[in-house]
Amino acid sequence: MPVVIKPNIGYSSVGVHKVKNEQDWDIAVNQLKADLLHSDGLYDSEVVGSQTVLIEEWIQGEEYAIDGYYNQDGEPVILNVFKRLFKDDYDTSDRIYYTSKLAINEIYNDALKFMKNIQTVLPLRNYPVHFEIRKKGNRVIPIEINPLRFAGAGTTDLGYHAYGMNMYEHYFSGTKPDWNRILEEMDDNIYSFFFAELPLEINLEDVARIDHDALCREFEHVLEYRQLPFQNDRSMAIIFYRSEDLNENLQLLHLDLIPYLTIKHLAYI
Numbered sequence: 001m002p003v004v005i006k007p008n009i010g011y012s013s014v015g016v017h018k019v020k021n022e023q024d025w026d027i028a029v030n031q032l033k034a035d036l037l038h039s040d041g042l043y044d045s046e047v048v049g050s051q052t053v054l055i056e057e058w059i060q061g062e063e064y065a066i067d068g069y070y071n072q073d074g075e076p077v078i079l080n081v082f083k084r085l086f087k088d089d090y091d092t093s094d095r096i097y098y099t100s101k102l103a104i105n106e107i108y109n110d111a112l113k114f115m116k117n118i119q120t121v122l123p124l125r126n127y128p129v130h131f132e133i134r135k136k137g138n139r140v141i142p143i144e145i146n147p148l149r150f151a152g153a154g155t156t157d158l159g160y161h162a163y164g165m166n167m168y169e170h171y172f173s174g175t176k177p178d179w180n181r182i183l184e185e186m187d188d189n190i191y192s193f194f195f196a197e198l199p200l201e202i203n204l205e206d207v208a209r210i211d212h213d214a215l216c217r218e219f220e221h222v223l224e225y226r227q228l229p230f231q232n233d234r235s236m237a238i239i240f241y242r243s244e245d246l247n248e249n250l251q252l253l254h255l256d257l258i259p260y261l262t263i264k265h266l267a268y269i
Contacts, residue, residue, distance in 0.1 A: 061136030076115035162191035
């Protein structure tokens with residue numbers, strides 16, 4: 001202890017739980033079982049798998065998510081650099097990721113080195129990859145490497161709003177962005193996406209509607225609001241927005257989404 005338990009195959013942090021001590025163990029295991037039962041039927045077994053559960057070291061440090069690819073020559077190319085926020089030590093949600101000049105500079109060189117190290121073990125070519133790493137001091141440790149999450153749920157479009165990056169074009173054309181120019185031209189704002197999901201304890205069939213207009217008003221400067229068909233996988237919306245600092249994000253981490261749902265026979269206002 002402390003450890004993290006999670007399905008070996010996963011998406012959107014379903015079934016991921018942190019266990020600080022022995023007293024937390026039974027609670028976390030029961031939550032994991034409940035998550036997998038709630039998600040059964042929502043995701044294919046190749047997306048969320050319940051056959052194998054991992055018990056991992058609880059890795060400390062700042063967490064970053066990277067989208068990139070290996071070109072036809074095996075050269076690693078970074079297409080997006082996002083930093084992840086958590087509301088507390090137990091939070092494992094994908095609610096907010098953000099990017100900024102500072103966040104990119106914090107991890108870019110380490111992320112590129114990490115991709116090169118992977119290449120020494122797996123000689124990848126023409127291969128997209130999403131990976132998440134944590135950095136504490138000079139130590140960089142992988143959290144996951146998951147090609148199925150490359151450009152997942154369209155969240156990678158945050159790069160388009162933050163620095164005009166069309167990562168799909170780069171990937172399919174085999175080109176790479178000029179990060180020196182991008183950083184020179186970027187402003188000092190924080191660019192974020194908010195991934196709004198129905199809580200697992202809410203039955204999808206009980207939701208009559210979602211008040212997207214009210215949810216949108218929670219954000220000071222919306223760049224794009226995408227409504228999603230929540231009946232498919234609990235994803236309500238992705239909101240891209242701009243902030244002057246991290247204060248807005250720190251508040252949004254604690255936003256209760258239930259008041260924006262109209263439940264059949266019960267109305268939350």
